[in-house]
Structure formats: C-alpha cells, structure tokens
Amino acid sequence: MQRTPLHADHLALGARMAPFGGWEMPIQYEGILAEHHRTRTAASVFDTCHMGEFRFEGPTAEADLTRLLTMDVAGLRAGRCRYGYLLNESGGVLDDLTCYRAGPDAFMVVVNAGTRDADRNWIRARLSAGTVFSDDSDALGKLDVQGPAARGVTESALGTPVPKLPFFGFADLETRHGPVRVSRTGYTGEFGYELYLAADAVANVWRELVEAGAGPAGLGARDTLRLEMGYPLYGQDLGPDRNPVAAARGMFLRPDADFVGGATVETARTRGVDRYLAGLRLTGRRAARPGDEVKADGAVVGEVTSGSFAPSLGVAVALAYVDDAFTRPGQRLAAGARKPGLDAEVVDLPFYREGTARRKDR
Secondary structure (H helix, E strand, C coil), X not given: CECCCCHHHHHHCCCEEEEECCEEEEEECCCHHHHHHHHHHCXXXXXXXXXXXXXXXXXXXXXXXXXXXXXXXXXXXXXXXXXXXXXXXXCCEEEEEEEEEEECCEEEEEECHHHHHHHHHHHHCCCCCCCEEEECCCCEEEEEEECCCHHHHHHHHHCCCCCCCCCCEEEEEEECCEEEEEEECCCCCCCEEEEEEEHHHHHHHHHHHHHXXXXXXXXXXXXXXXXXXXXXXXXXXXXXXXXHHHHHCCCCCXXXXXXXXXXXXXXXXXXXXXXXXXXXXXXXXXXXXXCCEEEECCEEEEEEEEEEEECCCCEEEEEEEEEHHXXXXXXXXXXXXXXXXXXXXEECCCCCCCCCCCCCCC
C-alpha cells in the first residue's frame, strides 16, 4: 500500500483506514453521515494526493491530446479545464480524467490513482517527438476543499485571496506555502476548490484548513456525495468493457470522434447500444449493491454498478446499466439481490439538485 503525505495526520485524527486503488486511504473520521452533511452545508477537506497529475508541453501537445482524449482540447482556453475520457482502440474507457490548459502549449491531465501507471504507459507510447511529457504525481499533492463555506477556509489557509473562478476554471497563485494551482470542478456537487501544491507543503495546508473550519472527510462521504450527483466511479460504473456512449449518452465526446476509439464511439452513437447508465431512486433506505440484478416484471433488464443510501435525500439511490427500453424516467423496476427486489424508479440525474457547485463565484 502506498501512503499519501498526510498518513500520519489521518491516524492522529482517528481515521478509519482502508485500501483504495493501491493506497491506504481514510474512509471516515467522525462518520460518513456527519462528513456528508457538513460538506453540503459548510466545508470539508479531502485528501486526494493519491490522484495522478501528468504534464504535457511543446508544439505538438495539443494535437496529441486531441488525438488521445475525447473532450475538445483545442477549444480549451488558458485557465479552463474539461472532463472526458481516455479510450482504448475498441472504444472502452481506460480512464475518466480532467484536462487543464495552462497556456498555448502547456497542459495538465489529472487521472485516477488506480489507473495512473497504465495511463502513463499508454499515453507515452502514443506521443509525438515534439511533446514533452512528465508524471508529476509524486512531486505534487492535492487537497479538495468542498462545501458552501470553502472560500473562507481556503483563503485563511493559503493566506491570500482566491480569485473569482468560473465553473471548471483555475488559477495559479503564489501563497505563503508556495505555488498553488486552484481549480473549481466540484466532484461533490458543492462549491469548492481543488488545490495542487508541492507534496512537502500539503501537511501544513491540510492542518491550516482544518484549523480554519474545514472538517476532514474520507472516501466514504466522497462516494455518497458523488453518487447523489450521479457521477460515475471508475472501476464500477466505467471501465475498459464500458462504452462511453452507454455511460453518458454522448456527453464528453467531441462530435468529430477523431480520437483513439472514435470509430466504435461513432457506431454506438449512430446505432445506439443495448444498455445505458440510468439513475434509480429506491423507495426505502436499503441500498442495492454493485452486481445486483435489475428486473422488470421478473425479467432481468440491467445490473447495478453503484448503490448507497443518499443522506441528503433520505432514501437509497443507484446507478445501473439498464436495457434501453426501460430507461425512461418514471419506469418502475426492482433492484437488489433479495427477492422480489427493492422497488425502484428511473429518474433523471442528478439525484440531488440543491448543490452549490455551479453557483456564481462571489
């Protein structure tokens, strides 16, 4: 198990630790429900130092990333970022990631921890000679400050004002802790920031954030928060055997499909696929689990990939790949391992609609 620079801090705070993507990570501190609700109403800080950060520079960087990634890299302005996919040749999802544009020929791509090594090897083998690539993951730390009160605690910890940022915007700041890249993408569905900084500065910033009022939160609350927003998790809802058209009905895919795996994607867009990722709202608190069958009138029509009690809603929710004929909102289904299954209804995503992530920065 690898450990982040904050491992000792987690233990000192009494965190319950568990393996995640090859890392020993905090699952919870005071409890998932408390950490979930604090993120929705105030501010929490998450250790995300396990994520990977790749840098690309040079005159061919834009063209290479355009060929390798599904989002519109060429259309990115400096100071903005976009979410998309890295696909294999057959259109399966190798990773979901975010691409940041720092300048005309300078980019950063943030990848998942468990796929970092495979992503690096796949990408390196397909870069042009004019593109300079570096894996900066070990040198950088990452903290996510999430919640409506994120601005105040972040400015207190960094000792400098944070500029107004648009949703999926970022800025590079000089702070008393050194250079910090601050972005605003809101994986939890709430207003907040991602802080990228030197690994040896992470512990001090973490402690100052906690002292300023950002309660530490673990991966348990991170999962319930992201599921309420209907965001897929790599390794459960996304993977090499999943087509991105099935996962998001064509979102985060350029129209031209001129990227690795694009031919399969274009076929899927044109002809459709058998099953699409759908949101299920259950009638009670008991959750369906990954791998559980989804049924309609006793016939299997899908499979659950993520499921949990949704603290903000008071009921359980799930993501499931469901036969296309049963994905319309209002469709009544049954999900779960026990017979006859848990009553569920197909609903539009996100499940939770009161999040502050897209609010105007002020």
